Amino acid sequence: MTRVAENVVEVRNLNVTFKGEEGSIYAVTDVSFDLAEGETLALLGESGSGKSVTLKSLMRLHPPHKTTITGQVRVAGQEVLSMDAATLADMRGKLVSMVFQEPMLAFDPVFTIGDQIAEAVIRHEGCSYEAARNRALEMMERVRIPSARKRLDAYSHEMSGGMRQRAMIALALSCRPKVLLADEPTTALDATVQIQVLLLLKELQKELGMSILFVTHDVGVAIEVANKTAVMYGGRIIEQGPIDQVLTDPWHPYTQGLLAATVYPGMDRQERLVAIPGSPPRLYRPIRECAFAPRCSYATEACKQPLPPPMVSEGRMVHCIRAKDPAVLAAIR
Amino acid sequence: MSEATTPVLSTAAAEAGSLSSKSRGYWATVWMRLRRDPLSVVCALTLAFLILIAAFAPLLAPYDPAQGSMVIRLSPIGAEGHLLGTDELGRDILSRLMYGGRVSLVMGLTPVLLAFLIGTSLGMVAGFFGGFVNSLIMRTTDVFFAFPAVLLAIAISGALGTGPVNALIALTLVFIPPITRVAESATTRVRHLDFVDAARASGADALTIIRVHVLGNVLGVVFIYATSLVSVCMILSAGLSFLGMGVRPPTAEWGLMLNTLRQSIYIQPWVTVLPGVMIFITSLCFNLLSDGLRGAMDLKR
Amino acid sequence: MTALLEVEGLKKYYPVGKTLRGKPVQVVKAVENVSFAVERGKTLGIVGESGCGKSTTARLLMHLIPPDSGRIAIDGQEFGEGRRPVNELRRRMQMVFQDSYASLNPRLTIEDSIAFGPRINGASESQSRRKARDLLARVGLDPDHFIRRYPHELSGGQRQRVNIARALAIEPEIVILDEAVSALDKSVQAQVLNLLADLKAEFHLTYLFISHDLNVVQYVSDEVLVMYLGQVVESGPVEKLYANPAHPYTRALLSALPAQRPSERKTHIVLQGDPPNPISPPAGCRFHPRCPVAEAVCGQVEPPLSDVGSGRFVACHMRIPGSGYSNVQPLEVAV
Numbered sequence: 001m002t003r004v005a006e007n008v009v010e011v012r013n014l015n016v017t018f019k020g021e022e023g024s025i026y027a028v029t030d031v032s033f034d035l036a037e038g039e040t041l042a043l044l045g046e047s048g049s050g051k052s053v054t055l056k057s058l059m060r061l062h063p064p065h066k067t068t069i070t071g072q073v074r075v076a077g078q079e080v081l082s083m084d085a086a087t088l089a090d091m092r093g094k095l096v097s098m099v100f101q102e103p104m105l106a107f108d109p110v111f112t113i114g115d116q117i118a119e120a121v122i123r124h125e126g127c128s129y130e131a132a133r134n135r136a137l138e139m140m141e142r143v144r145i146p147s148a149r150k151r152l153d154a155y156s157h158e159m160s161g162g163m164r165q166r167a168m169i170a171l172a173l174s175c176r177p178k179v180l181l182a183d184e185p186t187t188a189l190d191a192t193v194q195i196q197v198l199l200l201l202k203e204l205q206k207e208l209g210m211s212i213l214f215v216t217h218d219v220g221v222a223i224e225v226a227n228k229t230a231v232m233y234g235g236r237i238i239e240q241g242p243i244d245q246v247l248t249d250p251w252h253p254y255t256q257g258l259l260a261a262t263v264y265p266g267m268d269r270q271e272r273l274v275a276i277p278g279s280p281p282r283l284y285r286p287i288r289e290c291a292f293a294p295r296c297s298y299a300t301e302a303c304k305q306p307l308p309p310p311m312v313s314e315g316r317m318v319h320c321i322r323a324k325d326p327a328v329l330a331a332i333r
Numbered sequence: 334m335s336e337a338t339t340p341v342l343s344t345a346a347a348e349a350g351s352l353s354s355k356s357r358g359y360w361a362t363v364w365m366r367l368r369r370d371p372l373s374v375v376c377a378l379t380l381a382f383l384i385l386i387a388a389f390a391p392l393l394a395p396y397d398p399a400q401g402s403m404v405i406r407l408s409p410i411g412a413e414g415h416l417l418g419t420d421e422l423g424r425d426i427l428s429r430l431m432y433g434g435r436v437s438l439v440m441g442l443t444p445v446l447l448a449f450l451i452g453t454s455l456g457m458v459a460g461f462f463g464g465f466v467n468s469l470i471m472r473t474t475d476v477f478f479a480f481p482a483v484l485l486a487i488a489i490s491g492a493l494g495t496g497p498v499n500a501l502i503a504l505t506l507v508f509i510p511p512i513t514r515v516a517e518s519a520t521t522r523v524r525h526l527d528f529v530d531a532a533r534a535s536g537a538d539a540l541t542i543i544r545v546h547v548l549g550n551v552l553g554v555v556f557i558y559a560t561s562l563v564s565v566c567m568i569l570s571a572g573l574s575f576l577g578m579g580v581r582p583p584t585a586e587w588g589l590m591l592n593t594l595r596q597s598i599y600i601q602p603w604v605t606v607l608p609g610v611m612i613f614i615t616s617l618c619f620n621l622l623s624d625g626l627r628g629a630m631d632l633k634r
Numbered sequence: 635m636t637a638l639l640e641v642e643g644l645k646k647y648y649p650v651g652k653t654l655r656g657k658p659v660q661v662v663k664a665v666e667n668v669s670f671a672v673e674r675g676k677t678l679g680i681v682g683e684s685g686c687g688k689s690t691t692a693r694l695l696m697h698l699i700p701p702d703s704g705r706i707a708i709d710g711q712e713f714g715e716g717r718r719p720v721n722e723l724r725r726r727m728q729m730v731f732q733d734s735y736a737s738l739n740p741r742l743t744i745e746d747s748i749a750f751g752p753r754i755n756g757a758s759e760s761q762s763r764r765k766a767r768d769l770l771a772r773v774g775l776d777p778d779h780f781i782r783r784y785p786h787e788l789s790g791g792q793r794q795r796v797n798i799a800r801a802l803a804i805e806p807e808i809v810i811l812d813e814a815v816s817a818l819d820k821s822v823q824a825q826v827l828n829l830l831a832d833l834k835a836e837f838h839l840t841y842l843f844i845s846h847d848l849n850v851v852q853y854v855s856d857e858v859l860v861m862y863l864g865q866v867v868e869s870g871p872v873e874k875l876y877a878n879p880a881h882p883y884t885r886a887l888l889s890a891l892p893a894q895r896p897s898e899r900k901t902h903i904v905l906q907g908d909p910p911n912p913i914s915p916p917a918g919c920r921f922h923p924r925c926p927v928a929e930a931v932c933g934q935v936e937p938p939l940s941d942v943g944s945g946r947f948v949a950c951h952m953r954i955p956g957s958g959y960s961n962v963q964p965l966e967v968a969v
Contacts, residue, residue: 021366046819160908190683191846192905195890199904217819220892223899244896261824263849264894266876272831273853275824279789527737528747530698531797534729535751535804536721545750549741 008178008211009035009058014071016053016062026283027053029235031071035179040205040212042226042243044219046258048280050235051215055181057081058213059092076178094124097172098181101188103164106171107156113167114140114152117174124175139170142207143200162193166200173208180205182214186221198224219262223247231255234281234291241316251318254292290320298322366629373625376618383615387434394428398585401425407601418604420590421597426604430611433585436497437612440579440586441567441619444501448508449559455509456516457551461524461543471517474510482507486569490578500579504570508562512555519554523547553630560623564616571612587612636710637671638840639727639808644668644694644704650913662912664690666864668704669939672808672857677834677841679855679872681848681887683909687864688844692812695842696729708808725755728801732813734793738785744770744796745781751804769799772836773829791822795829802837810842815850827854848891852876857945860884863912863920866939870946880948880965883921919951931958 016028028050035041043051056062057073060080073080076095083091100106107116117139118132125132133152140148143166156164165185172180182201186194202225205212216222222229223243230240231252239252250256260274278295281287290296293303302321310319318324367373386393395416401423405412408419417426459470477485489503523529524547532542571588573579580586582593590608598605646665649658665687672678680688694701697713697720706713706723713723731737738747748769749762757765767777773795785793794814801809811830815823827850834841845851851858851872858875860868860883868881879885889903905924910916916923922932931951935958939949942965951957953965 046821162908190909191848191887191890192683193908195892195902196904196906198892199902218892219820220894223894223896224892247896258820261821262894263824263827263847263853265849265852265891265898267849267853269853269872273824273828275828276821277825279791279822280819527731527733528739530693530696531729531731531737531800532739532750533698534696534724535754536724537750537754541754545742546739550739 006037007034008037010074012072017068019066023284026286027235031237033230035211038209040226042222042229043215044222044229045232046217049232051232052183055183055215059096093120094175096179097177099168099172099185101184103168106168112153117171121174139174143170165197180210180212184216235283238319251323252320253296253298363629370625373622376622380618386431387438390431394431396425396428398429398432399583407597410603429585433587436586440570441563444504445559445562445566447505448512452509452512453516453555456513457520460517460520474513477510495578497580500573515558516555519551523550557623557627563619567616638674639672640707642669642705645702660913663864668866670859674840676856677843677854679851679858680844681851682861685912686861688861689812692810692844725804726806727808728806729810730797730801730814732816734790737797740785743782748800748803755804773799791818808840812844863915867949880953881950882925882927
C-alpha cells in the first residue's frame with residue numbers, strides 16, 4: 001500500500017426497522033463498516049440476515065412510510081440519511097448505482113436498452129442525446145455485449161439472461177458511479193454465465209476504479225469477487241475483515257458453522273456434513289443478546305446477556321464473547 | 334461443531350422454538366385478519382344491520398308499505414309521523430325502504446349465489462381438463478362477453494318476459510360467464526402447481542385431486558370475485574326494476590322506488606334520492622368487504 | 635447385476651405455435667434420446683444448466699408429462715402405454731420438487747398432505763394418520779407440534795422435510811429429488827442432505843438427484859449424468875468424471891465453479907455466451923458453437939454417446955476414434 005485509501009462509504013450504527021402487519025421487524029441492528037476506494041466488500045449471509053436491507057440503505061431504497069432508519073450512512077462525504085429528495089435522486093445512479101438479481105426489473109419493457117441508458121446519462125450529466133447515445137454504445141461495448149451497436153435498439157425481453165445482466169451493468173455504470181451496489185447479481189444465472197459476469201465486474205472495477213458492495217449468500221462468489229467480507233446474521237455484522245483471513249480462519253462460531261455446512265469440491269462422500277441445528281431467528285423483537293446463541297454449540301449463560309461491543313484485533317472484527325476463548329479454540333482445531 | 338453428527342430430533346426442537354405456539358387453520362387466520370381491518374368490520378356491521386332490518390321489516394316498519402294517503406303525499410324528511418317523508422302516493426318511505434331491502438337484497442344475492450355455483454363448476458371442469466372441454470366451455474362464455482352486462486340483462490329479461498323470477502334468471506345468466514372465467518383461470522393456475530403433480534404422482538385420480546387439492550384453492554379466489562359482483566347485481570336488478578322489467582308496483586323495491594320517485598325530484602329532492610342512497614351504501618359495503626377479504630386471504634409465504 | 639431403474643431412448647418434443655393446418659411452427663427438443671440405468675441403493679446425479687432438460691426428464695419418468703417415446707423399466711418390468719399401469723410405476727417411484735411451498739397444498743394441514751398418498755392407495759384412515767406421524771418424526775419434525783400446522787407457518791427447510799415425508803409415505807423404492815435442496819440456505823441445506831443420507835440407508839432407497847449445484851451432486855452421487863440442451867453429453871462414476879472430465883462442456887462447467895476456500899482460487903475456463911435456446915438447437919454437436927476446441931466435423935455430425943471405458947460414456951468427437959476429428963484424444967491418454 002503506497003497510500004491510505006480514502007473511505008468512499010462509511011456506515012455507522014445503522015438500524016433499520018420495518019413496520020409490518022404483525023408488528024415491527026428489526027431487520028438491521030447496529031451495523032458499521034467502511035468501504036475504501038477500489039475495494040470490494042462482500043456482505044455474506046443467509047436469507048433474512050439483513051444483508052440486502054443494509055445495501056439498500058445506501059440509496060435509501062426502502063419504502064419510506066414503513067421504514068425507520070437511524071445511524072449514519074456517508075457516501076463520498078455526503079450524509080445519505082438526511083438528504084432531501086432532490087439531492088437523493090441526483091445521487092442515485094450518479095454517485096451510487098445498483099445491479100439486481102433480476103435484470104428484468106431494472107429495464108422498462110417498452111423502451112430500448114440504448115434509450116434507457118442514454119436517458120440516465122442525460123438526466124445526470126445534462127448532455128445532448130447524441131453524446132448520451134455514444135456513451136450508451138461505449139458502455140455496451142465495455143460490458144462485452146456482442147454487436148453492441150445493434151443491441152442498442154433491442155428491448156430487454158429480446159436478450160438472453162446473461163446478456164440482460166450485462167446490459168444492466170452497463171446501465172448502472174453509465175454515469176461512472178463511485179460505488180456499485182450489487183444485490184446477488186449472479187444468483188439466478190447458470191454456472192458458466194455466472195463466472196463470465198463475475199470476471200467482467202472485476203475487470204470493470206479495475207478500469208473504472210469504483211468500489212463495490214456485493215451482497216451474496218454464496219461463499220464461493222464472495223471469494224471470487226471480494227477482498228473484504230462482512231458476515232451477517234440476525235441483522236448484525238458478526239464478523240468482518242480481509243476475506244482470505246475471515247474465510248480461512250473464521251473466529252465467529254456462525255462463520256465456522258457456515259463453512260462447515262457448505263459442500264466443497266472434492267469432499268469425501270463418506271464424511272458427514274456438519275449442519276448448524278435449528279433455523280435463523282425471527283426478527284420480531286430487537287435482539288440485544290447474541291442472535292446465534294440458540295444454535296451455537298459454544299454458547300454459555302453469558303451469551304444470553306446483551307452483547308458487549310465487538311472485539312477488534314489484527315484488522316478484523318468479531319462480535320462474539322467466546323470467539324477467542326481458549327476452550328473454544330481448542331474445540332475447533 | 335466438534336460433534337460430527339447432530340441428532341436429527343434436536344434440530345427439530347430448535348426449529349420448533351421459532352414457531353408461534355398456537356396453530357390456526359387457514360380460515361381462522363383469514364377471519365382474524367379480517368377482524369383487524371377496521372373498514373371491513375364497519376362494512377360487515379352495516380350489511381348485517383341492513384339484512385337484519387330487512388329480515389324483521391314486518392316487526393320494525395312503522396306503517397304498511399303499500400298503504401298510503403293522498404293527503405300527506407310527498408311529505409319532506411322529518412315530517413310528523415314519517416321520519417323519512419312519504420312518496421307520491423303518500424306511503425311511508427322508511428317502511429318502504431325496510432321492505433324494499435328484502436327484495437333488493439334477495440335480488441342482489443340470489444343470482445350471484447346461483448352463478449357462483451354454476452360458474453365455479455363449469456370453470457373448474459374447463460380449467461382442470463383443458464383441451465377440447467376447455468375450448469367448448471370458454472368459447473361459449475366468450476360469446477356472452479361480446480355484450481355489455483346491462484344490455485345482456487335487459488335482452489334476456491325482455492326475451493323471458495317481465496317479472497321478478499325472470500329477472501333473477503336473467504341476472505344469473507349474466508354472471509355465469511365472468512365467474513366461469515375467473516374459476517377457469519384460478520384452476521389452470523392451481524393445476525400447474527407442484528402439489529397437484531405430487532398428488533398425481535401418488536396415484537390419485539382426477540376427481541380426488543379436484544376435491545382435495547383444487548377446490549379449496551379455487552373457491553377462495555372465486556368467492557372474493559363473487560362478493561364484488563353482488564353490488565353490480567344489486568344495481569342491475571334495480572336497473573331492471575327501474576325499466577319496469579323486474580319487480581312490479583306496488584311492491585317496494587329500491588330500484589323501483591327510485592323510478593317512481595324520479596318524477597317528484599323537483600318537489601322533494603332529498604326524499605327522492607333515499608332509495609339511491611340505500612343502493613349506493615349496500616353496494617359500496619359489498620365492494621369494500623370484497624377488497625378486505627382479498628387482503629385477508631392473501632397469506633404470503 | 636441388473637439395474638433397478640432402466641431408461642432407454644427417452645424423448646419429448648414440444649410444438650411451439652401452430653400453423654392454420656395444425657402443424658407446429660417450431661419444435662422444442664426438450665429431451666432427446668436420454669438413456670441410463672441406476673442400481674439399487676445407488677444415487678444417480680443429473681447435472682446441467684437451465685433448459686438442459688433435467689427437470690423434464692424427471693417429470694417424464696413419473697409420467698407427469700407423457701413421453702413421446704422411450705422405455706422405462708423397474709426391475710425389468712416396463713411401464714407406460716400398453717404395458718404395466720403408470721400408477722404402479724408411481725407407487726414405486728416418488729418425487730420431491732424444488733419449490734417447497736408450491737409443492738404443498740396451502741389449504742391442507744401437514745398431516746393431511748402426508749396422509750393423502752396412503753389414503754388414496756387403500757390404507758385406512760387411522761393407518762394413514764399413524765404413518766404421517768411416524769414419518770414426520772422420522773424427518774426430524776416433532777409430530778405433536780407440526781401435525782396440525784399449515785405450510786405457510788413453516789420455514790423452507792421444515793417444508794422440504796414435509797415434502798420428503800410425503801414422498802416416502804407410499805413406500806417408494808426410488809425417489810427423484812428435483813433440485814430438492816437448491817432453494818435452501820446452506821446451513822439448512824446441510825441438515826436436509828444429512829437427513830436424505832440417513833433415510834436412504836434406513837429405507838434402502840435409490841435416489842435420482844437432479845441439481846445445478848455440481849458440488850452437492852459430487853457429494854451425494856455414485857454416478858453422474860451431465861446434460862446439455864436435452865441430451866446426455868457425458869456420464870460415468872462420480873470420482874472419475876470429476877477428476878478427469880472428458881467432455882469440453884463438463885470441463886468448462888466444473889471450471890466455472892468458484893472456489894469454496896480462499897486458498898483454492900483458480901483461473902477459470904470461460905465459455906462465451908449463454909446456453910442456447912432448446913428451440914431449433916444447433917446442428918451437429920449441440921455444444922459446438924460455445925466449444926473452445928470445436929472443428930468443422932462438430933458442426934456437421936452429431937457425436938453419439940460412446941463407451942470410452944471404465945464405465946464412462948462421452949458424446950464428443952474428440953474422444954471417439956475415427957470420428958473425423960483432427961486430434962482425437964482417447965480418454966485414458968488425456969490429462
